[in-house]
Amino acid sequence: MSEPILSVRDLTTSFFTRRGEVQAVRGVSFDVHEGEMLGLVGESGSGKSITCMSVLRLLKAGGTIKAGSATFEGTDILSLDEDALSDLRGNRIGVIFQDPMTSLNPTLTVGEQVMEAVRRHRKASAAEARARAVELFELVRIPSAAKRLDSYPHEFSGGMRQRVMIAMALACDPKLLIADEPTTALDVTIQRQILALLKDLQRRLGMSVILITHDLGVIAEVTDRVLVLYGGLVMETAPVRELFARPAHPYTVGLLGAVPDLRDDTHKRLTPIPGSPPNMLAPPPGCPFAPRCVHAMSQCMAALPPLFGAAHQSRCWLQHPEAPKVDAVHEVAA
Structure with missing residues (x-):
């Protein structure tokens, strides 16, 4: 197997609150290989999202990475300064955040929100950024892509908002995509469409993907390998077929x-x-x-x-x- 595109070792993250130290992630280690879709699964509070937000250093107030490393394409993300980290996030690593209903800015058109990343990381002109946004909307199968750029989030259905979120994450051709509960709040039919779209895009673009979910049905349908988390720890990891055939x-x-x-x-x-x-x-x-x-x-x-x-x-x-x-x-x- 090829060298991992992302290698996380002994990642330990805590949140310091008035009640004390919440030990959210306790020595998690895993690799993500090129072209692989890795699933992170477990109950709410098991440490799935915090693990990935720690890798990206996007922790909420009180969150502290206490130990560990996260090496992406040979660079330890946890040691980067803020400028270098900003150049990495949204560029080489794309993120689909939870809940498309609240993750988009309601005061900006969806096109503006997609174009922002293109202009920031590719130094593109307004015309170039708009052309790229149209291309991305077509890629994620939003009908009448050029016209819909000037719509606001409230004019889109939940499924279409999720497609906009995917377009934003893909704006700069990332090598790694982190999808945090990408089917939350969507009905079953739309969930299936979004999962099929993610899998198709992964294959076509050659991306590596980390898919965070609590739904084992989602894991079975699209991932190659699985990490089962509980209590901030990796409890089991296996190829997806092996995990479902013989859980240990x-x-x-x-x-x-x-x-x-x-x-x-x-x-x-x-x-x-x-x-x-x-x-x-x-x-x-x-x-x-x-x-x-x-x-x-x-x-x-x-x-x-x-x-x-x-x-x-x-x-x-x-x-x-x-x-x-x-x-x-x-x-x-x-």
Whole structure:
């Protein structure tokens, strides 16, 4: 496999609040290879978005990157000064932010918002920027592209606003696209269209993509490899087909058990994961999923397991060579 376009190592991010330190990301490591679509999946609060916002250094007030590195095309992003970072964001790395309903500026036309990035990073004239915006609107399949540049966000449907967000992210031909919950607040039909568009653009443009979502159906449909996050940690990582065929962590099994299978006509009830996510003001010393896990042992409560495995890794003591064999860990996904 080729050298990764992005390599994140031991990324640790906290938010300092009046109540104390919220340990949002705790030593996350992963690679993204050229032309790959990597999925980040997990419950709300698992650290998915904060991981990527840390890489881009777009944290909200109180957020601090405490340790780690994020190397993009040979350069550690976390060590760049603000000018160099500004040249990178929106240029070599594009971002689709959550919720197209609120991410666009309601006082500017959609064309102005797309052209801003082109003029900023490509030093283009107004005419050149407008021509590029038309080209981008056509690329993301917005009808009557030239006319729609002068529309305001409120004149677009949710799906069309999302296409505008994608056009903005692609304005400068990025090598890496970070898509943060790109189908949030969209109905199922539009979600499918947006996902198909993202996958098509990735293939045609040769981009690498990080897709952040809580929806395993989205992960199954478009990604190549998956990181399952929980409690600010990578709990499991594997090629997407391997993950769905044989999940190795009880948390992943729980996520899969809560997803309806439309191919199953037995009307089997979904299996929710009991309990609540950990309090990140005081994460447990052991596996953060242990209090919710039916297979938890005393070792799970006492010590955090490492990631076991190579291509398919799982942060679970059940994967230790001397652990008891628990075949039932795979039953929910079967």
